Amino acid sequence: MEGIELSISKPDISKEQLRRANWMRFILPLVLFFIVLFYETREHILTKGEDVFDVNFTSEVLFFGIIGPSCVFLVISYVIALLRKQTDVAVELESLNKNLEKIVAERTATLAERNSELAEANLNLQKLDELKSDFVSLVSHELRGPLTSLNGGLELALQDAENMPLKSRRVLEVMAHESERLTQFVQTILDVSKLSAGKLNLNCGPVAVLPLLKRATDVVLMSEGRKVEWSVPGSLPPVWADETYLEKIFCNLVMNAEKYSPGDKPIEIAAEIVDNRLQITVADHGPGIPEGMQHQIFERFQRVERGDQIKTKGWGLGLYFAKTLVEAQRGKLSVKSPCRGNGDAPGAAFMVTIPLADEVPEDG
Numbered sequence: 001m002e003g004i005e006l007s008i009s010k011p012d013i014s015k016e017q018l019r020r021a022n023w024m025r026f027i028l029p030l031v032l033f034f035i036v037l038f039y040e041t042r043e044h045i046l047t048k049g050e051d052v053f054d055v056n057f058t059s060e061v062l063f064f065g066i067i068g069p070s071c072v073f074l075v076i077s078y079v080i081a082l083l084r085k086q087t088d089v090a091v092e093l094e095s096l097n098k099n100l101e102k103i104v105a106e107r108t109a110t111l112a113e114r115n116s117e118l119a120e121a122n123l124n125l126q127k128l129d130e131l132k133s134d135f136v137s138l139v140s141h142e143l144r145g146p147l148t149s150l151n152g153g154l155e156l157a158l159q160d161a162e163n164m165p166l167k168s169r170r171v172l173e174v175m176a177h178e179s180e181r182l183t184q185f186v187q188t189i190l191d192v193s194k195l196s197a198g199k200l201n202l203n204c205g206p207v208a209v210l211p212l213l214k215r216a217t218d219v220v221l222m223s224e225g226r227k228v229e230w231s232v233p234g235s236l237p238p239v240w241a242d243e244t245y246l247e248k249i250f251c252n253l254v255m256n257a258e259k260y261s262p263g264d265k266p267i268e269i270a271a272e273i274v275d276n277r278l279q280i281t282v283a284d285h286g287p288g289i290p291e292g293m294q295h296q297i298f299e300r301f302q303r304v305e306r307g308d309q310i311k312t313k314g315w316g317l318g319l320y321f322a323k324t325l326v327e328a329q330r331g332k333l334s335v336k337s338p339c340r341g342n343g344d345a346p347g348a349a350f351m352v353t354i355p356l357a358d359e360v361p362e363d364g
């Protein structure tokens with residue numbers, strides 16, 4: 001296996017060495033015994049002329065010739081037993097080691113196989129995703145043309161609305177409204193698919209935020225007559241952003257505030273510098289967003305389940321789009337709800353934080 005080496009070393013004792021040590025434990029005591037016998041015989045019998053059965057001779061031969069060599073025999077036997085045990089354990093370890101290496105090699109091969117299967121599946125998924133994005137863009141592009149003609153035609157027809165019967169006028173107005181909604185939907189789908197495919201080009205530069213905010217608010221609330229409470233300092237430094245998409249982000253937040261809060265309550269827009277960044281807050285007096293949903297609403301097709309879903313039409317794409325766009329401009333989009341102490345209408349406050357133009361390096 002690459003990278004992992006399992007090694008438990010076996011002691012350097014061969015079987016031959018053990019066999020020799022085995023012989024030594026008999027031979028060494030015998031040699032010792034004969035040496036003792038030789039010296040005692042020379043000392044007691046040859047020099048002093050003592051008898052073979054003399055107590056001195058017999059006891060010294062017994063003591064030095066038997067007990068000494070016996071101790072040597074026992075010690076060598078003990079050492080040999082220890083060495084045998086060590087060799088057995090090492091042999092067992094070596095076989096375990098081999099088994100382990102085999103298992104590791106098998107598992108590694110299985111893992112490598114799974115890895116390549118996963119890589120292949122991933123590649124297929126990426127291809128499918130690309131196909132899906134291409135298909136979505138194609139359909140959206142194809143829809144945009146007829147929708148533009150439809151919108152133009154309806155607008156033209158509505159110019160003459162005063163001369164029409166009331167019922168026909170209402171039908172035309174509803175058609176114009178729905179056609180406009182469909183156009184926006186197609187545009188959002190196109191933008192989202194471009195953004196996911198990394199094909200949405202941002203054109204960043206210094207942007208004055210206040211006129212942009214006012215324009216977004218006017219566009220969204222034009223026909224609604226909704227009150228807006230502004231809390232913005234006299235002058236604001238420019239931010240580093242893409243003007244078109246920053247306006248879209250603000251439009252989205254103001255549109256949500258308008259959609260999800262009662263019409264008789266104002267929408268509050270504030271701007272302030274926080275930690276060298278510009279923070280824009282769009283707050284409302286609506287039902288707010290349950291804590292458990294505050295992360296999800298920024299994901300694709302996520303909507304808060306409420307009884308009034310039919311009244312508030314949508315696709316759950318706006319906040320996903322806004323957040324991804326803000327982050328692509330080095331900013332942050334977050335939500336705070338409840339944003340006030342009113343139990344009936346806790347409200348939601350969406351905060352966009354964008355870097356100031358002079359805080360971004362030239363290549364940014």
Ligand code: ADP
Nearest residue numbers: 256257260297303304314315316317318319348
């Ligand atoms: P859409 O509004 O098209 O459904 P969004 O992505 O803009 O999609 O919003 C996702 C969901 O977050 C909405 O469906 C709504 O349930 C909730 N939401 C967004 N803004 C607000 C708000 N200001 N107050 C209450 N709920 C909100």
